[in-house]
Every structure is written in structure tokens, then in C-alpha cells.
Amino acid sequence: MTGPDAFRTALAALDLPPEWQVEVAIRPRRRKTGIQVSPGGGVAVLIPPTAAPEQVARFVAGHRRWITEKVDIATRLDPDHAVKEFGDGEEFDLLGRHYRLQLVEASPAGAAQLPVITSDGVVSARRQRPELVRRAVIGLYQQVGLAWLRREGRQYELDGHITGLSYAVRDLGRRRWGIYEGPPKHTTTLHWAVFGLPLPLIEYVLVHERVTPPSPADAHTAAHGNGGCTSGCRTGNSDGPNSPRSAATPGLATRTRGHHRHAARSCLGSRVRDGRLRSCPTRGPTKV
Incomplete structure (x- = not known):
């Protein structure tokens, strides 16, 4: 199976726009070469293990106009702000006010349970996996x-x-x-x-x-x-x-x-x- 570097070299010869942020991904279960344009304009070339670099380059060159149109749409619809990662210190808006997320090991004094909003503009949530923090913050949004x-x-x-x-x-x-x-x-x-x-x-x-x-x-x-x-x-x-x-x-x-x-x-x-x-x-x- 040809390695990713050979495909990158073949695609580099096409002189594709740098803002396309082209990546290659060899997918063992794929049978045909494909192209995926993600929100933000990133382009991923999805390659089956049996493909040759020259074949993939021809495929991408043949879809250049399609890629141009889809990257333009994806770039215009891209979020203005990064997706929330629910990490310590991240900021959130709730009912018109700004809050900072603080991950803690135990509830602050006087708080019956977490998450809780404190008077100094902090949302305190239990330190745990980001997915669980996300659920806790969503639960707070629902409650408030x-x-x-x-x-x-x-x-x-x-x-x-x-x-x-x-x-x-x-x-x-x-x-x-x-x-x-x-x-x-x-x-x-x-x-x-x-x-x-x-x-x-x-x-x-x-x-x-x-x-x-x-x-x-x-x-x-x-x-x-x-x-x-x-x-x-x-x-x-x-x-x-x-x-x-x-x-x-x-x-x-x-x-x-x-x-x-x-x-x-x-x-x-x-x-x-x-x-x-x-x-x-x-x-x-x-x-x-």
C-alpha cells in the first residue's frame, strides 16, 4: 500500500490553493477515491488502499471546479467563533451575561450541587471528561x-x-x-x-x-x-x-x-x- 507522502507529493504538483488545507486520508474500507469539504473549507481526499498517486491526482484535478465552489460555501458558513471545548477558563453567555467556566473537585462553600453560578461571574462545574462537563453545562442552561x-x-x-x-x-x-x-x-x-x-x-x-x-x-x-x-x-x-x-x-x-x-x-x-x-x-x- 502506498504511503500518504506519495499522495501529498502528487497533489502538490497540482498547485492547489493553500487555503484549501488539503489533507489525505487512506481508508482501508474504501473502494473509490472521494473528496470531503468540511465546514471552514478544509479539503480531505479520501483514498482507497489500492489507488495510485497519479490516479488520485487526476481525480482531484477533474473536480477542481467542484472543490472551489464547495470551499467557498463552507468558508462563508464557517462559525465566527471556535466550537466550545468545555475546558477550564472557557467563557459562556447565559441570559445576556458573560460567565467563565471553572472546573473544580468539589462544590464551593454554600453550594448544594454542581454546576452552580457564583456571584463573581463564574460557572463552577465538576472536573471530569469534557463530554460530561458539556452535559452538565447544558443541564444548567435548561434549568436557568x-x-x-x-x-x-x-x-x-x-x-x-x-x-x-x-x-x-x-x-x-x-x-x-x-x-x-x-x-x-x-x-x-x-x-x-x-x-x-x-x-x-x-x-x-x-x-x-x-x-x-x-x-x-x-x-x-x-x-x-x-x-x-x-x-x-x-x-x-x-x-x-x-x-x-x-x-x-x-x-x-x-x-x-x-x-x-x-x-x-x-x-x-x-x-x-x-x-x-x-x-x-x-x-x-x-x-x-
């Missing part, structure tokens, strides 16, 4: 976010004459920031990562899910008569001045129009991938 939803949502319920509404915070995948589920559930659910956004944008997501009519009959009217959405709403849709969302919370609906709404649509392109925070659009690898 649910308390915020119940507290802030109460005023919206009173303003909109809404009764019996429940709230939840959980992982909604990579495509939704929030959903409203109509009766009998009558529940507004936000993605836990929403609470890492600035407060006006958190409010925007909450307002966007304000279908929540006060009765099942009104829910049917909102869903079928006024163009409302009672299940699986996606952030970024425009709401007219007479939509159920605007009617339910008129004050906040007005405040979120204009620059807040524009900022929200830009910022809410964010995604969460594999449970890790990213701050701008990203996609999985593109392959050929």
Missing part, C-alpha cells in the same frame, strides 16, 4: 432557561389572556430554536442554546412562538384562519400586525420589529452541532 421562561412568560400570558400554558427547554436539533404545540399539550418549548443569545433575541424567539390562543377553538382559528403556526414553528418567519403572535403580546411584538428583528434573523442562523455551541451558520461536510 426554564426558570426564565416561567417568570417572563407569565406577563405575556396575562397580556394575551392566555391560560394553562406550559413551558419546556430541551434540545430541538439543528433546525429549530422554538416550537409551540397546541392543545392538549399547549406547550411552548425553546432550545437550550437560545439562552446563550442576547436577551432581546431570546425575547424574539419567545414572541415568535406566541401562537398560544386561550382555548382549543381559538387554536383552530389561529392555525387555519389567521395563518398561525401551532406546531414546529421555525424562527425567521415574518408575522403580520394582525397575526396571533402579535395579538398575544402586542408590546413585545412591536419592540422586536425593526433592528431587533433584523438582528435576530442574522443571529438566529446559528446552529448547534453535536451538542456544541456554534455562533453562525454551519453545515456538515460536503462529499463527492
Whole structure:
């Protein structure tokens, strides 16, 4: 089997752009040569063990235009900030405030359990494997976010004459920031990562899910008569001045129009991938 250096030499002769960050990977189970473009623009050439360097070079040269297009897309959609590694000293945003992660062996004095937020802007979490720290921090986001939803949502319920509404915070995948589920559930659910956004944008997501009519009959009217959405709403849709969302919370609906709404649509392109925070659009690898 030919070693990686021979393939690197063959590809170097093609004078590929250095920003492509081309890597070669020999895959014993592959039968054909492939190319993978990852978020950020990195190019990986996936090589079967029986391939010759000259064959691989011809394959890459024949796909040069395709690679150029995909690298451009991947670079434009790359996150502005690094993916969180959940290491000691890393910074997080929660409900509009900045916090620093501190990994500890035991709970600070006066703290019943970890993780815990201290008065000096520190999130203390137990020192353990990064994956377990990540789960603990996500659990904290869910706990704090649910308390915020119940507290802030109460005023919206009173303003909109809404009764019996429940709230939840959980992982909604990579495509939704929030959903409203109509009766009998009558529940507004936000993605836990929403609470890492600035407060006006958190409010925007909450307002966007304000279908929540006060009765099942009104829910049917909102869903079928006024163009409302009672299940699986996606952030970024425009709401007219007479939509159920605007009617339910008129004050906040007005405040979120204009620059807040524009900022929200830009910022809410964010995604969460594999449970890790990213701050701008990203996609999985593109392959050929």
C-alpha cells in the first residue's frame, strides 16, 4: 500500500490553493477515491488502499471546479467563533451575561450541587471528561432557561389572556430554536442554546412562538384562519400586525420589529452541532 507522502507529493504538483488545507486520508474500507469539504473549507481526499498517486491526482484535478465552489460555501458558513471545548477558563453567555467556566473537585462553600453560578461571574462545574462537563453545562442552561421562561412568560400570558400554558427547554436539533404545540399539550418549548443569545433575541424567539390562543377553538382559528403556526414553528418567519403572535403580546411584538428583528434573523442562523455551541451558520461536510 502506498504511503500518504506519495499522495501529498502528487497533489502538490497540482498547485492547489493553500487555503484549501488539503489533507489525505487512506481508508482501508474504501473502494473509490472521494473528496470531503468540511465546514471552514478544509479539503480531505479520501483514498482507497489500492489507488495510485497519479490516479488520485487526476481525480482531484477533474473536480477542481467542484472543490472551489464547495470551499467557498463552507468558508462563508464557517462559525465566527471556535466550537466550545468545555475546558477550564472557557467563557459562556447565559441570559445576556458573560460567565467563565471553572472546573473544580468539589462544590464551593454554600453550594448544594454542581454546576452552580457564583456571584463573581463564574460557572463552577465538576472536573471530569469534557463530554460530561458539556452535559452538565447544558443541564444548567435548561434549568436557568426554564426558570426564565416561567417568570417572563407569565406577563405575556396575562397580556394575551392566555391560560394553562406550559413551558419546556430541551434540545430541538439543528433546525429549530422554538416550537409551540397546541392543545392538549399547549406547550411552548425553546432550545437550550437560545439562552446563550442576547436577551432581546431570546425575547424574539419567545414572541415568535406566541401562537398560544386561550382555548382549543381559538387554536383552530389561529392555525387555519389567521395563518398561525401551532406546531414546529421555525424562527425567521415574518408575522403580520394582525397575526396571533402579535395579538398575544402586542408590546413585545412591536419592540422586536425593526433592528431587533433584523438582528435576530442574522443571529438566529446559528446552529448547534453535536451538542456544541456554534455562533453562525454551519453545515456538515460536503462529499463527492
